[in-house]
Amino acid sequence: xxxxxxxxxxxxxxxxxxxxxxxxxxxxxxxxxxxxxxxxxxxxxxxxxxxxxxxxxxxxxxxxxxxxxxxxxxxxxxxxxxxxxxxxxxxxxxxxxxxxxxxxxxxxxxxxxxxxxxxxxxxxxxxxxxxxxxxxxxxxxxxxxxxxxxxxxxxxxxxxxxxxxxxxxxxxxxxxxxxxxxxxxxxxxxxxxxxxxxxxxxxxxxxxxxxxxxxxxxxxxxxxxxxxxxxxxxxxxxxxxxxxxxxxxxxxxxxxxxxxxxxxxxxxxxxxxxxxxxxxxxxxxxxxxxxxxxxxxxxxxxxxxxxxxxxxxxxxxxxxxxxxxxxxxxxxxxxxxxxxxxxxxxxxxxxxxxxxxxxxxxxxxxxxxxxxxxxxxxxxxxxxxxxxxxxxxxxxxxxxxxxxxxxxxxxxxxxxxxxxxxxxxxxxxxxxxxxxxxxxxxxxxxxxxxxxxxxxxxxxxxxxxxxxxxxxxxxxxxxxxxxxxxxxxxxxxxxxxxxxxxxxxxxxxxxxxxxxxxxxxxxxxxxxxxxxxxxxxxxxxxxxxxxxxxxxxxxxxxxxxxxxxxxxxxxxxxxxxxxxxxxxxxxxxxxxxxxxxxxxxxxxxxxxxxxxxxxxxxxxxxxxxxxxxxxxxxxxxxxxxxxxxxxxxxxxxxxxxxxxxxxxxxxxxxxxxxxxxxxxxxxxxxxxxxxxxxxxxxxxxxxxxxxxxxx
Numbered sequence: 001x002x003x004x005x006x007x008x009x010x011x012x013x014x015x016x017x018x019x020x021x022x023x024x025x026x027x028x029x030x031x032x033x034x035x036x037x038x039x040x041x042x043x044x045x046x047x048x049x050x051x052x053x054x055x056x057x058x059x060x061x062x063x064x065x066x067x068x069x070x071x072x073x074x075x076x077x078x079x080x081x082x083x084x085x086x087x088x089x090x091x092x093x094x095x096x097x098x099x100x101x102x103x104x105x106x107x108x109x110x111x112x113x114x115x116x117x118x119x120x121x122x123x124x125x126x127x128x129x130x131x132x133x134x135x136x137x138x139x140x141x142x143x144x145x146x147x148x149x150x151x152x153x154x155x156x157x158x159x160x161x162x163x164x165x166x167x168x169x170x171x172x173x174x175x176x177x178x179x180x181x182x183x184x185x186x187x188x189x190x191x192x193x194x195x196x197x198x199x200x201x202x203x204x205x206x207x208x209x210x211x212x213x214x215x216x217x218x219x220x221x222x223x224x225x226x227x228x229x230x231x232x233x234x235x236x237x238x239x240x241x242x243x244x245x246x247x248x249x250x251x252x253x254x255x256x257x258x259x260x261x262x263x264x265x266x267x268x269x270x271x272x273x274x275x276x277x278x279x280x281x282x283x284x285x286x287x288x289x290x291x292x293x294x295x296x297x298x299x300x301x302x303x304x305x306x307x308x309x310x311x312x313x314x315x316x317x318x319x320x321x322x323x324x325x326x327x328x329x330x331x332x333x334x335x336x337x338x339x340x341x342x343x344x345x346x347x348x349x350x351x352x353x354x355x356x357x358x359x360x361x362x363x364x365x366x367x368x369x370x371x372x373x374x375x376x377x378x379x380x381x382x383x384x385x386x387x388x389x390x391x392x393x394x395x396x397x398x399x400x401x402x403x404x405x406x407x408x409x410x411x412x413x414x415x416x417x418x419x420x421x422x423x424x425x426x427x428x429x430x431x432x433x434x435x436x437x438x439x440x441x442x443x444x445x446x447x448x449x450x451x452x453x454x455x456x457x458x459x460x461x462x463x464x465x466x467x468x469x470x471x472x473x474x475x476x477x478x479x480x481x482x483x484x485x486x487x488x489x490x491x492x493x494x495x496x497x498x499x500x501x502x503x504x505x506x507x508x509x510x511x512x513x514x515x516x517x518x519x520x521x522x523x524x525x526x527x528x529x530x531x532x533x534x535x536x537x538x539x540x541x542x543x544x545x546x547x548x549x550x551x552x553x554x555x556x557x558x559x560x561x562x563x564x565x566x567x568x569x570x571x572x573x574x575x576x577x578x579x580x581x582x583x584x585x586x587x588x589x590x591x592x593x594x595x596x597x598x599x600x601x602x603x604x605x606x607x608x609x610x611x612x613x614x615x616x617x618x619x620x621x622x623x624x625x626x627x628x629x630x631x632x633x634x635x636x637x638x639x640x641x642x643x644x645x646x647x648x649x650x651x652x653x654x655x656x657x658x659x660x661x662x663x664x665x666x667x668x669x670x671x672x673x674x675x676x677x678x679x680x681x682x683x684x685x686x687x688x689x690x691x692x693x694x695x696x697x698x699x700x701x702x703x704x705x706x707x708x709x710x711x
Contacts, residue, residue, distance in 0.1 A: 036109045036493070043101070045550070045607055047614075047648070047656045049140055049708040050161070051104055052096035055079060055125055058109055059540040060491060060499025062556060063125075065091045072292055072328045072348060080126045086218070087274035087290050088232045096127075098161045098175035098216060100140040100710060103129045111435050111443055111491075122433065122445045122489060132163035132171035138710040146704030149666060150184040150695045151207070157706075169222040177214040183207070185695035191248075194677075194685045200256055202248040204467070206695075212238040226280045237269040244467050254309070261304040261467060268298040284336040292328040304466055316362045316372075318464060324354040324457065345390040352383045354457035360464065375521070376474030378417040379461035385411035399437040406430045409452070415460055421476040427452045438490075446488045453481040453513065459524040473521040481513040481526070489536075497552065500539045505560075507532040512564045514576045517630040517679065527567045530575065532595065534560025550607035557600040558593040566628065568681045577625035597623040613649035631679045636671040655709030666701045669693045 038058060048054045055063055064078045076085055077092040086095060108126040142159040159177045166172055189202040216234040223229065246259040274292040281287070302318040332346035356379050360372035391405035407429040414422045431449035438444055461474035489503035509530045516525035536558045543551040562575040575595045593599035599622035607614045624637025643665060648658040671691040677684040694700050 035111075038107045038109070040104065040106070042496070043107075046605075047650055048101040049142065049656060049710065050097050050101055051099035051127055052093060054101055054104060054107055055096055055127075058107060058125055059497050060493065060501055060538060061109055061123060061125055062538055063093060063096075065093055072290060072330050072350075078124045080124055082129055083126055084276075084278075086232060087230060087276040087292060088234070088272060089274075089292065089294065090216075090234060090272060097159070098173065098218075099127070099129070100138065100161055100163065102138060102140075102710065103132070103163060105130050111445065122435070122447065122487075132165045132173070137163040137165070140708070140710045142706060142708040144704060144706035146702055148183040148695075148702040149700035150186060151182050152184070153182040155182040156180045166219075171220050173218040173220075175214075175216045177212075179210075179212045179214070181208065181210040183695065185693060187691050187693040187695075189689050189691045192688045192690075194687060196688075198251050199687070200248050200250055202246060202689075204244070204246045206242060206244045206467075208240070208242040210238065210240045212236060212240075228278045230276050232272070232274040234272045235269065236271070238265070240265040240268060246467065256309055258307045259304055259467065260306075261302060263300060263302045266299040266301070269295075270297075271295040285334070287331070287333045290328070290330040290332075292326070292330075294326045296322075296324045298322050302466065312364075314362050314364050316360065316466065318358065318360050318466065320356070320358045322354065322356045322458075325352070327351045340395045342393045343391070345388075347386065347388045350383075350385045352385070352457070353381065354460070355380045356458070356461040358462065358464070374462050374464065374471075375519075376418045376460070376462045376476070379415055379419070379474060379476075380417055381413065381415050381457045381460045383411055383413045383455075383457075385409065400434065401436075402432070402434045404430075404432045413455070415476045417461075419474075419476050425480070427480075427482070441494065442490065442492045444488070444490050446486075448484070448486045451483045451485050451507075453483075455480050456524075471522070473518055473523040475516070475518055475523040475525050478513075478524060479511050479526055481509060481511050483507045483509040483532070495542060497542045498540055500541075501537070503536040503538075505532075505534060505536070509564075512575060514564070515578075515627065515629050516567065520630070522629045528565055530562060530564030532560060532562045532575075534558060548606065550609065552605050554603040555600070557598075558596075559598045560593070560595075561597065562595050566680075568628075568630070568679055573628065574626065576628045578627050593622060596625060599623065611649065612651040613647065615645075615647045617646070618644045628680070631676050633674045633676075633680065634671065635674075636669055638667045638669050640665055640667045642667055653709075654711075655707055658706045658708075660705070661701065661703040663701050666694065 038054075043054045043057060046053060046057050048057070055061070072087075072089070079092045079096065081095075081099075088095065105128045108128060109123060110126055111123050139160060139162045141161075142157065144157045146155045146157075147153075148155065157177070157179050159175070161173070161175045163171055163173045185206040187204045189204070190198060191200040191202065193199050214234070214236040217232070219231040221229045221231075242263045244259070244261040244263075246257075248256045248258070250256060272292070272294045274290070276288060276290045278286060278288040298321070300318075300320045300322075302316075302320075304316040304318075305313070306316065307313050328348065328350045330346065330348040332344055335343045337343055358374065358377040360374060360377075361369050362372060363369045387407055387409040389405065389407040392403070394402045394404070396402055409427045409429060410425070412422065412424045427450075429450045429452060431447070433445065433447035433449075436444045455478055459472070459474065459478060460476055462472065463474075464471045485505070485507045487503060487505040489501055491499060491501040493499045509532055511526040512528060512530045513524065514527045515522055516527060517523075518525070537555065539553075539555045541553045541555075543549075543553055563572055564575055565571070566573045574597070577595050599620075601618065601620045603616065603618045605614055605616035619641045621638065621641035624635060626636075627634040642663050644660065644662040645664060646658055646660040648656055650656050669692075671689075671693065673689040673691075675686045675688070676682055677686045
């Protein structure tokens with residue numbers, strides 16, 4: 001591994017990766033890049049309303065929103081808009097929903113050397129948009145109602161988007177959304193002692209009430225022939241609340257305890273403002289400045305009324321507040337040195353912070369108010385980070401394109417509050433990738449890069465989940481997980497709508513992010529070195545060859561293995577997995593397996609032109625997740641795939657009506673918590689809790705309809 005690192009560092013330190021930032025729809029594609037263009041006619045059969053609908057139908061392409069990273073440069077996804085990345089960290093999948101399909105001239109699928117705004121991606125999609133005019137920029141809308149099983153209530157979504165010309169050199173795009181999610185979850189636990197004897201059963205109900213409002217605007221302005229200026233603004237306040245109820249009884253039916261809880265989320269919002277300015281000194285040289293600011297705030301109050309049989313009552317109040325934000329400034333210079341080389345160099349600075357407080361009190365009826373002590377419950381974490389980078393796109397031959405780059409990062413993290421600590425980090429992050437055209441219809445792509453993951457500042461302070469009797473102590477000693485990531489993939493396009501991609505990857509991971517023991521408490525930390533390896537398959541297959549004209553099958557599957565040495569037992573095991581990927585509406589489901597052993601998504605769509613309609617399904621499933629805590633192992637899985645069905649039609653006028661039923665089999669989640677005497681190293685089980693969870697947006701059947709169109 002040391003030899004590989006040295007070779008990679010030597011190879012990339014003298015070269016850097018970049019591409020010309022092409023800011024206008026008429027700009028040519030990057031040199032030596034393999035470009036496949038899809039015009040408006042290609043997508044007509046899918047009745048797209050937004051750019052998101054179009055990108056979801058690009059053969060052989062899988063949308064990636066980008067990685068969670070501090071700053072701006074390292075968070076790039078794989079979609080560009082007029083050759084540029086928007087000056088925003090809002091998810092690409094969300095931004096694409098704001099662009100009316102009628103604004104898209106064509107969609108370009110680019111392999112090899114692409115814009116440095118999406119460096120490190122083996123493929124990117126570039127949306128070429130037309131200028132907004134009164135005739136070409138209608139208002140698009142989406143209105144939908146949904147009922148989630150067990151909830152007994154109706155949730156809704158409403159969205160409207162509009163692009164407005166402000167003159168020959170400026171345009172304004174606006175988007176408004178009113179999301180609402182009303183669901184209900186139900187679970188039943190069976191509690192056994194170490195010998196497997198049932199000691200109690202527990203029923204828990206949870207009912208969220210989530211309402212929100214989101215407004216976003218983008219202003220594009222071209223003050224001179226050499227300058228382009230963009231502004232982005234988004235504000236999203238939410239008004240959320242939830243109710244919880246739990247009842248635990250003995251096998252004989254005698255009451256053991258009850259819990260009734262209410263959670264209120266006050267002053268909760270996210271906001272973002274971003275801007276960029278590009279100046280072209282000549283066709284071969286340009287500069288770009290980017291500024292970005294984000295804010296997040298939430299005040300949460302949890303009130304729990306508990307009863308322990310026969311008559312012990314108490315009230316517990318957990319008051320938590322969290323404010324966080326980020327300020328980013330980035331400058332780049334792009335120089336087309338020769339027809340074969342494009343250089344980019346620049347720097348970025350960022351300031352991040354998170355301020356968290358957590359106060360817990362309990363009170364018996366008529367008794368005094370008692371403060372519950374909790375380590376690292378109040379913390380302010382600040383990070384000041386800077387980086388310098390240089391990059392190069394090298395057109396070796398008409399068939400071979402090589403991208404190389406080198407970034408050096410330095411940062412200082414300071415924590416104050418219940419614990420005080422200051423640390424400094426430096427990281428060298430080289431990368432190299434190559435694309436080789438084996439034939440006009442097939443490509444081979446390979447990459448090697450040094451990746452440094454983002455620290456989650458929420459893990460620096462303690463959290464408590466009273467309903468599930470779980471707590472995580474804050475850890476100010478966290479360091480970022482790092483990895484050498486290698487990947488090779490082969491892609492074959494066998495028709496305008498058909499493609500197959502096979503990929504293999506291997507990651508040598510350092511400072512694996514996992515759960516650790518800190519003074520007898522669970523905390524997030526680092527547990528040493530590990531590996532991640534696997535294969536991925538993506539396919540888009542028209543089904544006319546089996547007698548299903550106008551039918552299409554899309555498949556994305558992943559099989560992988562992670563391995564690290566457990567700090568408690570000394571045995572090899574997989575990485576801890578604390579969350580799982582949930583599905584979305586049919587036709588837009590994407591794969592994000594994380595560190596799970598396997599996952600797959602299948603989408604089928606059949607067009608029925610005579611009826612101006614289409615129908616189809618989506619099926620998805622992923623491996624179970626396992627969480628290794630100090631004295632507990634949590635295993636959760638769903639035994640059957642989730643299946644969604646839909647029918648859509650344009651037969652009722654200039655709109656698309658979609659009727660759907662999601663999770664038709666109402667697949668529950670099965671969870672097993674195994675508790676050990678002392679800690680897991682003892683191997684002695686003290687008790688187990690087996691849970692079957694139903695309900696919620698993904699644990700039960702839901703159905704509804706959605707109307708979308710333009711006017």
